[in-house]
Amino acid sequence: MSFKIASSPHQHNQLSTAQIMRLVAFACLPGIAVQAVLFGYGVIIQLLLAIVTAWCSEALVLKLRNKPILPRLKDNSALLTAVLLAIAIPPYAPWWIIVIGTAFAIIMVKQLYGGLGNNLFNPAMAAYVLLLISFPLQMTQWLPPLSLQSVSLTPADAVCAVFSQYSCSGFSLTQLQSSIDGITMATPLDTLRTDLSRGLTLDESLTKPVFFAFAGAGWLWVNLAYLLGGLLLIQQKIISWRIPVAVLASLFVLSSIASLAAPDTMAGPLFHLFSGGTMLAAFFIATDPVSASTTNRGRLIYGALIGVLVFLIRNFGGYPDAYAFAVLLANMAVPLIDYYTRPRTYGHRTRSER
Amino acid sequence: MSQFKELTLQGLWKNNPGLVQLLGLCPLLAVTATVTNALGLGLATLLVLLGSNVAVSLVRNHVANEIRIPVFVLIIASLVTVVQLLMNAYTYDLYLSLGIFIPLIVTNCAIIGRAEAFASKNAVLPSAIDAIMMGLGFMLVLLVLGAMREILGQGTLFDGADLLLGDWAKVLRIELFQLDSQFLLALLPPGAFLGMGLLIALKNSIDNKLKQKKAVEKGSIARARVTGAAQ
Secondary structure, three states: OOOOOOOOOOOOOOOOOOHHHHHHHHHHHHHHHHHHHHHOOHHHHHHHHHHHHHHHHHHHHHHOOOOOOHHHOOOOOHHHHHHHHHOOOOOOOOOOHHHHHHHHHHHHHHHHHHOOOOOOOOOHHHHHHHHHHHHHHHOOOOOOOOHHHOOOOEEEEEEHHHHHHOOOOOOEHHHHOOOOOOOOOOHHHHHHHHHHHHOHHHHHHOOOOOEEEOOOHHHHHHHHHHHHHHHHHHHOOOOOHHHHHHHHHHHHHHHHHHHOOOOOOOOHHHHHHOOOOOOHHHHHHHHOOOOOOOOHHHHHHHHHHHHHHHHHHHHHHHOOOOOHHHHHHHHHHHHHHHHOOOOOOOOOOOOOOO | HHHHHHHHHHHHOOOOOOOOOOOHHHHHHHOOOOOHHHHHHHHHHHHHHHHHHHHHHOOOOOOOOHHHHHHHHHHHHHHHHHHHHHHHHOOOHHHHHHHHHHHHHHHHHHHHHHHHHHHHHHHHHHHHHHHHHHHHHHHHHHHHHHHHHHHHHHOOOOOOHHHHHHHHHHHHEEEEEOOOOOHHHHHHHHHHHHHHHHHHHHHHHHHHHHHHHHHEEEEHOOOOOOOOOOO
16 A cells, blocks of 8 residues: 555655655765764664664564564655664664664554554654653763864774774773863754853854854754755655745744844854754654644644744753754644644635635 | 452452553552552552541441532541551651652542442442452552563662561562663653553453453354344
């Protein structure tokens, strides 16, 4: 059985679920490549672990449910969930983090609700939240970009680090996290947040080496690469432009107002758009066809809601980045949004004409 | 004796307050982070349930129907106060760790539910047995959920049992495996909801299996009806 993405009118480009999922996964490749080049090879190992775990857990549950296994594995949806989760978590998180996360995403969030098409929540993001609240330490150990690392990591080191938390030459992850001066570095969003809470102004904080131009060093390029992949998806008509544009626009507007109102303590719109997971979330995660809104007006509202929530949590909440929480909260609002934005069906009048 | 058997089956399995009636979920989900807490609250609830069922059954013919609910609530509240003071006196550490959930036993729907549905209509002995079985059923769910969450969360069993049972109980503590980092989710409320859902699913699937087995044993022949619907 193939799920077509388009609802009526039934004029669509005949892509099967498997092809769509594969295209989305391919569109992640530029971002993954940039991440691997700038931040080390950890992300590749996480990807492999995630994909293997996703396939195993999907097959296990399908076996328990007495469903055909191969057709479901071939629709690539488990693969895509695994890819999205693997690029969202820190590249040198211990191996069991990604295994627990992917298994939870597939078994609990997707299959227990009835499999593909029935899940209320985005599986990758629900798993991300599970990991973040269960293992806060491991889930915030982001290494600075390679250019700032005091010890350079080889691919073999990446394997060692993921499986034992020490590089092959015996440096611990905390040591690897330090710069040449021995100062532990976090992500740009994290650094900015800590600095602002310590009373530094925005300009003072932005002089630190983790920042580059108007965003974080390395992170700017990762975000640009995901933006490229996302634009490709829109060009191929795999995703609608409405959700990503609404996410980015609401985040842009809110952060512009905030940075005009309080230029010393609120980061500007460009920093927000090109830091953390903004582009990945706006183009690849928020647009999940199952858990996102399905009407055109609903998609705008859904995307804007995510942007607003991210802005609020980044600036006033307890976590430096917020896409997982924002997407899950917006997922909860989707039935309501869809209910109130049903399009006029042919032959029925709009409320004002009645 | 068949009534006794029926009450046992109802309380422990068929009509289990935790898994089937879904009563008293608030304490059930909140205090089951460890087996010790679960056992403490389970015992307290069992005692209150026993006392309230016996007392309600004794006064059932003397209380006017219109005011029965306030009277039941008064009985339950005084029993909860007794249990709370006892725990404060004898198991002070556990009293502290259970906190607000001891006084909240008074709002546990399982207790007022049994008083209203069973004890107010039955004699003392069946009411007492019903209370014990329902209380045991509730405690069993608490214990299983507590064990699941404690093993997953911190890799131990009966951690802090000495708070409830006295110093000798320190030997009960079993360390199943050593975790470098706790699986916090299992200890937090979402873990309780997930665990509870899995337990209910397990019970339903066992029930389904039993039902299928019974149907097969009966050897009933399913006939396809080809004419109009049977009236």
